[in-house]
Amino acid sequence: MNLPSLKIGDLIAKVPIIQGGMGIGVSLSKLASAVANEGGIGVISGVQIGFREKDFKINNDIANIRGLIKEIRKARELSPNGILGVNILSAVNNYKDMVKTAVKEKIDLIISGAGLPKQLPELVKGSNTKIAPIVSSSKAISVIAKIWDKRYKYIPDAVIVEGPYAGGHLGFSVQQLKSLKLPKLSDIVKEVIETLKPFEEKYKKKVPVIAAGGIYTGRDIAKFLKIGAAGVQMATRFVATEECDAHINFKNAYISAKEEDIQIVVSPLGMPGRAIRNEFIKSVEKGKQPINKCYRCLKHCSPASAPYCISDALINSVQGDIERGLVFVGTTAYRLKEITTVKKLINELVSEAEESLG
């Protein structure tokens, strides 16, 4: 059976795979455009995207806006007809300006997690940009849908459901993540689909639900399509591609990671994260790391109490200084054995999924 396309309003992705946004700088124009060119949805990570700009440290907000414009334009040039999104964390201070900039640049889709993107419909009003919150529970989507319905007479164009096995920041408590009773992504997906039904009826609008976190093979993709998901979001597998925008050391850290090297870490964002155990994590465990310069990038982060500067830690790793950096990763990274191309990866996933769908 052919894989169904993923429809988000008038956007139609031939391949129902969204490449998850990966910050800082892991998914930029190169990776996003490669995925979009293969028929999936390529997502640029907006978080601290200006890190390569000369004035990044002194003019953080302006450098990020400039960086975002550059990456969107580059991606569009590389993929004139593909579907491109930007991932903008709700928790960042310059959220509104970043969203408005992406809309001005005619981005197809904005994906927002790490908090409730309560104002998002207002920020894209009058544009053709679609909006998709990331949630980790049916309760969270119920809150967002109710607020958007009441305030803006709008419901999400798509919803990403991120389960406990994802990479980066996670919408679960440390206790939950360390317990053996982790919620199952498939259960959360089913609950979110049910929660959205009355809203879909009211607005006569289909809201595709996309499963994310720990999805590794085409068989996994087929499994989520069978339970009603309209597609999947995958990130970890896209790191081990030639097109991934991270330094080769970052990609090699994934390839050499063993299962026991992948652990839960505290993050100044206030949510737990998943990362590869390295010298950096060991020093954080010993105590607070010095913070020389605060970018004021996050709404609820203070240099006085933060265990480390997450921006510096993520920038170090994406630029190849792995041992002094935080290497975010999904649970499946230890299964990666080699670097491939986006084309080969998507072809493999599609044929496995089609075979599995029968």
Ligand SMILES: Cc1cc2nc3c(=O)[nH]c(=O)nc-3n(C[C@H](O)[C@H](O)[C@H](O)COP(=O)(O)O)c2cc1C
């Ligand atoms: C290196 C890395 C960085 C990430 N950064 C972000 C981010 O900036 N914003 C976000 O919403 N999700 C982020 N994520 C989560 C992914 O977008 C994705 O939803 C998740 O990792 C999917 O699970 P998988 O990696 O098992 O495929 C990140 C994941 C990784 C691996």
